[in-house]
Amino acid sequence: MAYKNLLVGQSGGPSVAINASLMGVLTEGISSAGVGKVYGARNGIAGVLADQIIDMGMLEDPNQQELLKATPAMALGSCRYKLADPDADDQDFKRIEAIFQKYEIGYFFYIGGNDSMDTVAKLNRFFTGRNLDIRIIGVPKTIDNDLVLTDHTPGFGSAAKYLAVTVGEIIRDIVIYPVKSVTIIEIMGRDSGWLTLASALPRLLGGDKPDIVALPENVFDEDAFLDEINRRFADSSHIIAVVSEGIRDKDGAYVGSIVKGDGVDSFGHKQLAGVGKYLELLVKERIGCKVRSVEVNILQRAAAHLASKTDLDEAELIGREAVRLALEGKSGQMMAFERVSNHPYQVKAVSFPVAEVANAARMVPEEMRNIDDPLCREKAREYLLPLIQGEVLQQRDENGLPKYFIL
């Protein structure tokens, strides 16, 4: 009998590093004696169900490997498809089993976030129950950095670097006018404040801005926010606040959620946008100075041109290690990073049973939540800095623009 084949899919929201993990899985599969063909599923598990399976043998070409590694988002496409509980409804699972048989899949790798790990856990439970030797490994990715049991997640380091550089540039842009102003920068991260913390890197590294850092882990109080702006105006004409999209008030309600819900906010304005725009209007009305809000939006998860080399290298590594783990006979595991040391920075790939990971979220720890405390800044700096290091040289096309891997 021929060697078993390998299948890989991508799921959830995009990042800059998720194709580096894809490249790692495929390249390791190609060079492993125990693996037959390497396949990719279009649009994750939805593509498996729809029999959209692609031969990924083009990854034998080192140039294609390099190109894929530095391409943002998902080369295979993504999905947001939640599998049922296999004990309650096994229809999808039987379909997946049939597809796996058709392509003689022995190894399945799913690159994604929390929801994708739920898929990995269910598939593993189903195949184990059927006594089928199909090994299933989850490869984490999320710019949000909110998966438990891992030091950090691939994709976060590049988003963190983009935010640190971009906020540094916004600071240069803002301070040029001799006029009092408030700038509110809205950062992704609905439940955890890792990205917002990273956007404060210019301050963590000794600068005086951003002045205010609002994490979702802390209760947000509008009056305290306005008071702090007024207090800081004593020392600086330009107040910059980085604010997580997920900040909540003492009752747990999202700040500015009225703006997002009914279409009309408490100022009677038509529905505008997120919390940044809400706080802009709040400051305009209650303080009355020049205010601007900037929503960094999807740029923070798409900006491959400013990827962290450390992040992409680690994302590739974790993909390769996933294949090695499966070849050792493991299944139902999620790959993770353990930080061995900070000076020099060293991580190793480890793994955990995926059931321990699914549906839990990792917050910014207490000790990194108060940016005004020097010890907190030191801890946050120690944690974040290694993750953003190193430049990635993207290939350019004949027009001088980045060249991408496109199926």
Added chain:
Amino acid sequence: MAYKNLLVGQSGGPSVAINASLMGVLTEGISSAGVGKVYGARNGIAGVLADQIIDMGMLEDPNQQELLKATPAMALGSCRYKLADPDADDQDFKRIEAIFQKYEIGYFFYIGGNDSMDTVAKLNRFFTGRNLDIRIIGVPKTIDNDLVLTDHTPGFGSAAKYLAVTVGEIIRDIVIYPVKSVTIIEIMGRDSGWLTLASALPRLLGGDKPDIVALPENVFDEDAFLDEINRRFADSSHIIAVVSEGIRDKDGAYVGSIVKGDGVDSFGHKQLAGVGKYLELLVKERIGCKVRSVEVNILQRAAAHLASKTDLDEAELIGREAVRLALEGKSGQMMAFERVSNHPYQVKAVSFPVAEVANAARMVPEEMRNIDDPLCREKAREYLLPLIQGEVLQQRDENGLPKYFIL
């Protein structure tokens, strides 16, 4: 008598190239036998009036030159201060004359956009009327690229490059889901569509996206916009529209202006925010599919990490040429670029009487306004491509983040 001294100021909105022009003026001044000391005015003409004049001799250091050239925004700070007509009210002008005498200024360079050229014209008129040999040269900059008589303006090429790369990344991000979606990307440019045209570069270069390009030079019709989205859904699940913040309807009213309120800046310009959000709501209501709007906001004028080398080199050149022109005895001129050839790309620095330039705006020409026409795409490509070429290697600090020149 000692040689006359040089003074330079920056004004208007920031860009990535305006410090490269500053570096050019100062470095050329330092190395010119006819120039004494080199000074900078904090916050433009407002800083001259406030006697905030700084010795810029530190620019003798080549490392400081390099650092300044690649630093975004204005190292000297900016202002938005409109001088009166000197015939009606010469109070400011007399104050400026006194400051110029105090510092023995013989050469004044003002780096800015349309409004700054108005300042240059008035100062030149005043000093000429007083028979004082103070030579005043305007050095253009504006990401909007809307100054007349010049092929393009310093700062535009870098913003264009940032937009081309960023829109390319957004395209990669958007197409991953097998679900119909509309993405609206709002681009700066109040009156002219140059930046929006540049954000269409992925399409100009042969790609199929962005699908829709809305320039302020064309009348915007909401129904036609919605029809076009529906029509394009036949060929693609993901429609991407790049839209200028300044698009207007057939009556000349800004699209979505009711949402925006009617803040007006000190030059009487309407403050714009949110046509992207307005169109997002329109599509949501009238088509009902998944919609997202992305406002690139100040990132497009601040992103020095993705500057065009061509742009920074030209910005430096035009600063140096301004000093040479003043030393030749000229005054009341604005520097400009004349494109000598496209293959190979070649420009030369020229100059025009600033009165011809002030308060006029240069639109995207008719022949580049209809992106669906292949000939139009070719002309736009030919115009834009040379301006975005070349990578700038920014200096990094010990943490791996960009290092800036800071006064």
